[in-house]
Amino acid sequence: MPGRGRSPVERYHDRVAGLYDGIYDGDLYWEAVFALTWRNILRHLPKDQATPCLDVGCGAGRWGLRLVRSGYPVDFLDISQKMLDRTADKLGALGKPFVHLDCLGAPSRPAVGVGRPGRGLLWRASLDDLCALPAGSYGFIVGQGDPLSSTEKPGRAFKEIARLLRPGGVVLLSVDNRLQGIHHYFQAGDVSGLEKFLRTGRALWLTDNPDERYVLHMFTPGQLRAMCRERGLEWLGLIGKTVLPLRRFKELLADPEKRGTLLRLEESLHGEEALLANAAHLEFAARKG
Numbered sequence: 108m109p110g111r112g113r114s115p116v117e118r119y120h121d122r123v124a125g126l127y128d129g130i131y132d133g134d135l136y137w138e139a140v141f142a143l144t145w146r147n148i149l150r151h152l153p154k155d156q157a158t159p160c161l162d163v164g165c166g167a168g169r170w171g172l173r174l175v176r177s178g179y180p181v182d183f184l185d186i187s188q189k190m191l192d193r194t195a196d197k198l199g200a201l202g203k204p205f206v207h208l209d210c211l212g213a214p215s216r217p218a219v220g221v222g223r224p225g226r227g228l229l230w231r232a233s234l235d236d237l238c239a240l241p242a243g244s245y246g247f248i249v250g251q252g253d254p255l256s257s258t259e260k261p262g263r264a265f266k267e268i269a270r271l272l273r274p275g276g277v278v279l280l281s282v283d284n285r286l287q288g289i290h291h292y293f294q295a296g297d298v299s300g301l302e303k304f305l306r307t308g309r310a311l312w313l314t315d316n317p318d319e320r321y322v323l324h325m326f327t328p329g330q331l332r333a334m335c336r337e338r339g340l341e342w343l344g345l346i347g348k349t350v351l352p353l354r355r356f357k358e359l360l361a362d363p364e365k366r367g368t369l370l371r372l373e374e375s376l377h378g379e380e381a382l383l384a385n386a387a388h389l390e391f392a393a394r395k396g
C-alpha cells in the first residue's frame with residue numbers, strides 16, 4: 108500500500124490471523140471463557156433480530172459470525188486485513204454476502220452509498236478513526252478480545268463507537284484490566300515502573316519481533332464508568348473475566364460436572380466489585396439514551 112506503512116498492531120495481527128482460531132481451540136480455559144462471553148453477549152443483545160450489529164476488532168469473526176448464525180444482520184471491523192480475510196472466508200462458507208471497505212488506504216472521509224448497515228460490510232479501519240462509518244447505524248456493537256486496549260487513542264475510539272450507536276443501542280466491550288498489570292511490576296521489582304503504569308495504564312505488548320510491539324491501554328472499573336458518563340451512555344454493568352482462578356486450575360474444567368459448577372459460580376460472582384482485581388479482562392456494557 109503506497110504512502111502508508113502498517114502499524115505494529117496490524118503487523119502483529121496480520122501475522123497471527125491464519126493461526127488465530129487454533130491458538131484457542133481445545134484449550135479448556137478459553138473454551139470456558141468463550142462460553143461465559145457468549146452468555147454475557149446474550150444478556151445484552153437486543154431481542155429484535157433485525158437489529159444491525161457491528162463486531163469491532165472482529166479478528167477472525169468469532170462473535171460477529173455467531174450473531175450472523177443467530178439471525179442478526181452484522182458488519183465487521185478490524186485494522187488487520189488478514190483477519191478480515193479470515194472472516195470473509197467464513198461468511199463465504201456460510202453463503203453470506205460480504206463487501207470489503209478499506210478506510211486505511213486513503214485519507215478517511217465519510218463513505219457514501221454503503222447502504223443499510225448489517226449487510227456483511229467488512230470495514231478495514233482503526234477504531235480511533237471511524238469517520239467513514241455513518242452515525243447512528245448500529246443497535247448493538249460488540250468488541251471482544253480487548254480491541255479498545257490496543258487502540259492508539261482509546262478515548263477517541265470510544266467516542267467514535269458511541270457515535271455509531273443508534274438511540275437505545277448497546278455497546279459491549281472487553282478491555283485489559285489495569286489491576287492485573289500490577290503483579291508484573293512487583294515480580295520485576297520495578298517500583299518506578301509500577302508508579303508510571305498505575306498513572307498511565309500503558310504497557311507494551313511484548314512480542315519477539317520489535318516491529319510488532321504496540322502499546323496496550325489497561326483500564327480500571329472507575330475509568331470505564333467515567334468514559335461512559337462522559338459520552339452520556341447509561342452504564343449497564345461490568346463483569347470480570349474471570350474472577351475465579353480458572354486459568355491456573357484449568358484441568359478442573361475437564362470434568363463436565365465440575366466445569367458446570369465452576370461456570371455457575373463464576374457467573375454468580377463475576378460482577379462482584381471486590382473480585383474484579385482477580386480478572387485479566389473487564390467487560391462492560393452501556394446504552395445510548
Ligand SMILES: C[S@@+](CC[C@H](N)C(=O)[O-])C[C@H]1O[C@@H](n2cnc3c(N)ncnc32)[C@H](O)[C@@H]1O
Pocket residue numbers: 116117120163164165166167168169170184185186187190232233234235250251252253254257258259
Ligand atoms: C485479540 S483479537 C480479538 C478478535 C475477536 N474479537 C475475538 O474475540 O476472537 C483483537 C482484534 O482487534 C483488532 N484491533 C486491534 N487494534 C485495533 C484498532 N485500533 N482498530 C481496529 N481493530 C483493532 C486486531 O487486529 C485483532 O483482530
